[in-house]
Amino acid sequence: MSTTSRAAGAVVAGPVARLRTLRSVALRSPDARRAAEFYQHVWGLEPVEHDDGVAWLRGTGPEHHILEMRQAERNALGKIAFSVATPREVDEAARRLEALGVPLLAGPGRLDQAGGGYGLRFADPENRLIELSADVEAVAPRDPGGREAVPRKVAHVVLNTVDIDAACAFYTTVLGMRISDWSEHQMAFLRCNSDHHVIAFNQAEWTSVNHVAYELPSVDHFMRGIGRLRHHGVTPLWGPGRHGPGNNTFSYFADPAGLVCEYTSEVEQVDEDAWLCRVWRRVPELSDLWGTAGPPSKDVRRHMAGIPDPGGWWQK
Template sequence: MSQPIAHIRTLRSVELRVPTVGDSTDFYENVWGLQVVERDTGAAWLRGTGQQHHVLQLSDAERNGLGRIAFAVATPREVDEAARRLEQRGMPVVAGPGPLDQVGGGYGLRFVDPEGRLIELSADTLAVTERRADDTAPVGVTHVVLNTVDIDAAVAFYTDVLGMRVSDWSEHQMAFLRCNSDHHSIAFNQAQWTSVNHVAYQMPTVDHFMRGIGRLRHHGITPLWGPGRHGPGDNTFSYFADPAGLVCEYTSGIAQVDEDAWLCRVWRRVPELSDTWGTAGPPSKDVRTHMAGIPDPGPLADGRQAADADSFAAPAPEPAR
């Protein structure tokens, strides 16, 4: 097996493409508990209570889709090294390495995974002072679940190229991958087409988790599924639909992996393990429909974002950092 292209530290942010930027921004700010840090025509950037400049970007599009998944690496040198290793593997870099001319700044590169998802690796992005959490505000994005047409190929790519580790399987239907001590930052779900299944936001405690659900109920919004607690990952869950119909999750208490002691497990797909509390019941057809989404060939497939390289402020320097 080849050496991974980089040592990923954490999931930094997610970009979602939606036809409802205004309504979705209002939802994530006024109902979900994030805070807008910048708006532009057809786009908005929102932060949680943590130090990431933003954890969610909403961009205008004709239909729902994943714009970008951004991972943090430690230094610009690691970005340059990732570019060299991608070149060695014959994998094209869409943009960079170089300074990111985007909200939040930083130094990074972007490339595309086998199913057309745009992946960003970045360092030296702007950090912000942690804002005081209220009882319902998420810290940030903690994991993304992606629908895939070939779960084995997806797992192979993210472990071999990005160096992630498989924490657990849910039979041969879902795979949970980690990049740090959190049980998973990415999970893959075997499906009929490629799409976003859901984006999960970390709540500091179970109390924050429950108060967040209460806040949504106050706004007349009830969970699609939850509250409950999953077997794989041991995290709480409560799933909702945003104005675009994309699924967002409040979660807390995810299992922490000891690399020297953890044994990957294959979980049975039975109701008592999908929800160990027994409070949520099995997911309904409506939940599954929302999580299936619509086929998403990726942001570069139709050429609308082929100018993504323009997100870099300068031509890529020689990788001698």
């Protein structure tokens, strides 16, 4: 997609908005209640609101919530929410999306959801629901001293895609994200701020959620969090280890719904003026620099493949 598009007599150059952060992720599942209980009592998130068939949970950071779990017929992505600075930027993003021929599914306007805010929603080319929002209700940091071994934010979402080049083109051209690194031509790591990646795409047979990663403040918090999960009888699918691309620690688990969740820490910080995109080889010693986890097993790959997710749930 070109960075310049003509529609309704308007010329739109560049991305539709400047994304600040990955705010939250919404997941859908037939086992949403059990999954929400896991994320609260085992994973360490705190419930902030709940309704019939849906729960919103927060980390220790300032976001109102970082995870929404909603009852549905099948495991699927519900939504990915990014923050922008002001409502005016939301309005400008709406104008630019319409000029690019990207239909708005909601907004711009006040968001009728937990945490409120002013925003808009649209679908990406593989029918994933994307939200841009500002003025969402903030909360006081839950653990200002950083003592708890629980997540403070969503670090990144990895998405399985049937066309990695088209996915990267949309997210860079329309949303202004930058590609930090490639893992051969199998994975691409995209950033919207100094974090090495907040979205990654994995070339796959079908569209689905690969996993959602949650950031802990340090390696010590990361290891203590893994210890807490072991105390609850939950052992890693893969990890602990440290990835090459992003240089972040990793330990992957499966929630009761079968969705893959990751503890991570020490995500590499990008200096925009000095960073050079690198193509990493897909070899065990680079997927885990520590050499403690080894390559992912067939069972790990099966969990990360998920089930085909055509999106478009909002049309039903």
